[in-house]
Amino acid sequence: MRPIVALLLLVLASVAGAQQRSIDKEVLVAAPIGEVWKAWTTRDGIVSFMAPDAEIEARVGGAFHVHFDPLAAPGMKGADDMRYMALQAPTLLSFDWNAPPHLPQVRAQRTFVVVRLKEVDAASTRVTLHHTGWGEGGEWDQAHAYFDRAWGAVLTNLKKRFDSGPVDWSDWMARLRKMHEQPAATPAARP
Template sequence: MRRLLLAALLSLAPLAATAAESGIELTAQIKAPLADVWQAWTTNEGISGFFAPEARVEARPGGPFEIYMNPYAAAGLKGADDMRVLAVEPQKLLSFTWNAPPHLPQARQQRTVVILRFAAEADGTRLSLSHLGWGSDGEWPKARAYFEKAWPNVLANLQKRFETGKPHDWTEWRAQLQRYQAAEAAKQAEAGKTQP
């Protein structure tokens, strides 16, 4: 009987090995109390302090977790539009859906999952980020490569926010975006004048 059980378990080992999810895994030490780091991820004001100029976040299962990298863009193209909180364990765990950036429309139609784990430490907070649910075909490799570069920047911005004691100032970013949009509108208007 033991041999039969052992043989059955060994036959499952290759299946378990191939089913492992390969995700983006990062850890950051934040020099701030756990409650402050939690608030940075779970409030609109907190998100705008390091991540993006605007957000709509409600830290409850099913609540919105919308991060607007470009709040002036059309609906559906602002950033993490229509994302949802999946699970909350206050000051321990936050998970939410995530999408690809607008320049990858095929991958953007689908969702991945981000899991944040928070732990108090003597010198602040340890934050662990896992980004899971990657496909392998089409635009998936490009989407993953994008976030392999983007998430370290987000975590560095979070560290900087607490090291300086100041939330990110989006004033210059907004001014640059408005200048760009005005230039694009002028180009479109000029192109409209030259067409018969």
């Protein structure tokens, strides 16, 4: 009997170790599924809830470049050079994703996001987001914690977009302009 229990524990431990951590978020949006689909697959849609600028080409392999800082240098604007991995209108889209610029080691890697839309009724849609592909330790842990917060905010903004209108990025852009106008720190003088 003991060998069977030991084998069972070994199998359970290996299955548990094989599971990847993920971020899973969900929101109910007061909009028809087609409108929510457009929010995720058009430039105007992305700008209405996610970021002040974007380059969107809704096709498999097409651009899903989401610019949280449109004033930054190329490659530092946010989700630069991301692409759609799958589009199954109007119920599923997937894209690769990178970490923010302040986490350069994991920014060079990619994770993957799957967004599912489910019509609840003619006027509401359930949106679920699943983000996976995480490494372990160091910047990976920081990136995971960052996106656990960030995706919640993104889905809250998506809900607000349909409840009260698109995000107004004016204050955000004013802060970015001020930040970019500040002179870069000069290196300390050498003796």
